[in-house]
Amino acid sequence: MSLFKQSPIVLDLPDAEVTYFPDFFSKKEAIQYFDSIYKDTKWQQDHIKVFGKTYPQPRLTALYASNKNSYSYSNITMYPEVFTFALSEIKTRIEKVVNVTFTSCLLNLYRDGKDSNGWHSDDEKELGENPIIASVSLGGERVFKMRHKNDKSMHKRLTLTSGSLLLMKGETQHHWQHQIPKTTKKVTPRINLTFRIII
Numbered sequence: 001m002s003l004f005k006q007s008p009i010v011l012d013l014p015d016a017e018v019t020y021f022p023d024f025f026s027k028k029e030a031i032q033y034f035d036s037i038y039k040d041t042k043w044q045q046d047h048i049k050v051f052g053k054t055y056p057q058p059r060l061t062a063l064y065a066s067n068k069n070s071y072s073y074s075n076i077t078m079y080p081e082v083f084t085f086a087l088s089e090i091k092t093r094i095e096k097v098v099n100v101t102f103t104s105c106l107l108n109l110y111r112d113g114k115d116s117n118g119w120h121s122d123d124e125k126e127l128g129e130n131p132i133i134a135s136v137s138l139g140g141e142r143v144f145k146m147r148h149k150n151d152k153s154m155h156k157r158l159t160l161t162s163g164s165l166l167l168m169k170g171e172t173q174h175h176w177q178h179q180i181p182k183t184t185k186k187v188t189p190r191i192n193l194t195f196r197i198i199i
């Protein structure tokens with residue numbers, strides 16, 4: 001850990017509550033977590049339907065949780081595995097700065113620049129009215145974009161670094177969408193963990 005107390009960056013966005021911690025984990029911790037989670041996760045390849053045609057989802061995913069609750073989005077229903085030691089440890093670290101207990105973690109593996117996550121809000125009913133989502137990035141850096149639902153001229157672009165934590169809460173998911181676009185840059189694999197409360 002750094003000797004200096006890290007200062008979170010509060011994004012100045014209307015109708016949103018988003019905070020970014022660039023160095024939530026040290027670079028060394030981030031590499032160790034990347035390696036163990038990459039290896040220990042039961043990654044799955046789901047399929048999505050776009051205009052009636054079926055395509056492989058452009059990333060691998062997994063769901064881990066402390067309960068048995070499933071999570072459904074874009075015609076996909078995921079059933080959780082029991083939290084691994086590494087995921088529990090990360091969850092505890094995050095819970096020390098946010099005063100909630102997460103039940104679940106949705107994992108994404110972006111294998112290369114062709115893997116992506118399209119525009120969406122995390123607004124599924126299982127997440128409750130104003131969900132809090134804690135998103136950890138491990139491995140290759142990727143760009144994270146946000147746009148306001150009613151005024152597309154309001155947008156934000158952030159490079160999510162390895163070991164960073166992005167918190168989204170309050171009304172953010174009502175008013176904003178986010179995505180991880182494809183990139184033609186050479187990028188190494190990236191794991192994203194989104195801790196959520198699924199009730």
Ligand SMILES: O=C(O)CCC(=O)C(=O)O
Pocket residue numbers: 106108117122135144160178180192194
């Ligand atoms: O990979 C990311 O940083 C975002 C993932 C995401 O938005 C999601 O899984 O809902």
Ligand SMILES: [Mn+2]
Pocket residue numbers: 120121122178
């Ligand atoms: Mn999301």
